[in-house]
Amino acid sequence: MKKIYLFIAAGFLAIAAIAQPPNVPAESGAKFGADFISKDPLSMEQLFSTLQNAPEGKKMEVSVKGIVTEVCTREGCWLKIKSPNGNTLVKMKDHAFLVPLAIQGKEIIIHGTAEQKTTSVKMLQHYAEDAGKSTEEIQKITEPKTEINIDADGIVVI
DSSP: OHHHHHHHHHHHHHHHHHSSOOOOOOOTTOEEESOOOOSSOBOHHHHHHHHTTSOTTOEEEEEEEEEEEEEOSSSSOEEEEEETTEEEEEEEGGGOOOOOGGGTTOEEEEEEEEEEEEEOHHHHHHHHHHTTOOHHHHHTOOSOEEEEEEEEEEEEEO
């Protein structure tokens, strides 16, 4: 029986060690995910003006420039960038890559697919938990939110 408990504890430790943001620098030129070429990325204002009046679910391939305001502290599987309406969520497409916590505050170019969609209360609470928000802050989230999200397939630090 002790062996089973020891095996289970070792498994949890292994999972905890794996599920963390990469511990790499986020210096200018650092790339995460797929390589891409972006000569003239859109500003967040340009992206918003293009997608804000588009029907929900309309997807658009984009390269967009922004400043990272928040990073998932659990895995580095999402980040938020400063935008006209607060912050825009950027998820790493299919969890194919992760970003380090050191990317917070950096200016980046993101290549991926942008769309306006409604995020459920449950998902908003999940993101808040990943961001290390308090239980009190998480419980204050009671309404879904329509916002522009980006599924990134590549990111480069400027």
